[in-house]
Amino acid sequence: MKNRCQPLVRVQAEDFDIAAEIDRLTAGRKDVGAVVTFTGRCRDEDGKLAALELEHYPGMAEAEIGRIASEAAERWPLTGLTVIHRFGKLLPAENIVLVVAASTHRKAALEAADFLMDYLKSRAPFWKKEHPAGGDTGHWVEAKAADEEALGRWRK
Amino acid sequence: MKNRCQPLVRVQAEDFDIAAEIDRLTAGRKDVGAVVTFTGRCRDEDGKLAALELEHYPGMAEAEIGRIASEAAERWPLTGLTVIHRFGKLLPAENIVLVVAASTHRKAALEAADFLMDYLKSRAPFWKKEHPAGGDTGHWVEAKAADEEALGRWRK
């Protein structure tokens, strides 16, 4: 696809502003018919979780998310794509990850956001450590086979 | 599903505030792991469209969107669901429709938003009239067979 958009990728400790990120892809644009946002948030697992610690591989995190985002921009006719992934210690109800996909038609934006989340889960170099309520020692979250299998849907 | 959420449905002329609608479903909640928003916007079709006029069936519009939203809340374990559909004259770059789906896990929120949009397109009593640039008389948008076919994906 020749007119593919240039994705914006950010890996940061601070929170993001969803409305501002939507504005960035849509302000003054009359060719954007659909905008999808996906926000991943930290849950407390019914009170069992005190915090989540997100370790990442600086440099590779940005590069790998950039590759995934570029693949999405090649596969779907997007007018804009933004991916922001946080790292560090996050409390329940805090944001973890944001994908904003904008396109002329709805299916492209929805599918691209779905694709992005599947690939971020299993390919972006981030690792979650759960710190349980009560001060017990943290433990690393295990990767789910289902997350790896989810990638199969996107193989051409 | 016993603990299904109570969807919020609004049919209105005025614009909506996406950030405020996300907040409504997430503020202070530690059980929401994923929030998906879908925003449908008016496009100018490469300058050919001056405005879109959205006619609706008052009363039935709210009732039908409510039925579609309730079905989504039964099919997916959502923690919150909001659907806002505007009517009246809308200019390019203006918002038309908003779906916000919140859930514990990502797939439920993404699929519910996808389902909602497919059903809103073909079942919610709204009709779009396109007013072309240059002042020519408006014409009604024709329903697409593809939109009707899209519903087939969701039949159980």
Add this chain to the structure above:
Amino acid sequence: MKLVYFAWVRERIGKETETVTPPGEVETVADLLAWLKARGDGYAVALEHAEVIRVAVDHEHVDHDAKLPADGEVALFPPMTGG
């Protein structure tokens, strides 16, 4: 029976709403569409391809073979293009 029309059905018939009392043999939605079609030019144009007309009874979609209610609001409109 109150009839309400939307979009190009409304424009072609030339009114938004009207109250009608169809004869007893008009039992189904399809019967009503056929009966209306014979009422005049606007109706004939609006309902020329009756099979594409969507119908709601008291705010709920119904098929053309559905029985008409004794009373209530019957809406006729083109396929929807919302979302």
Add this chain to the structure above:
Amino acid sequence: MKLVYFAWVRERIGKETETVTPPGEVETVADLLAWLKARGDGYAVALEHAEVIRVAVDHEHVDHDAKLPADGEVALFPPMTGG
């Protein structure tokens, strides 16, 4: 060759990074994992199930049968759990 470790691989090996010079017969990623595993207790525990360890060379995922680069940064880490 610069090695970097993440998550429980880092914790078990007990360091974030180190520079190593494997012998000439260590040609592939799998060879490197086997060679490291024999270097001591932390390595043995970290690499016990070497098949689950993910490897990146200069910030790109590689398979275990990939050739090692002459130079560059090789990262070892568990399956990712981002998103």
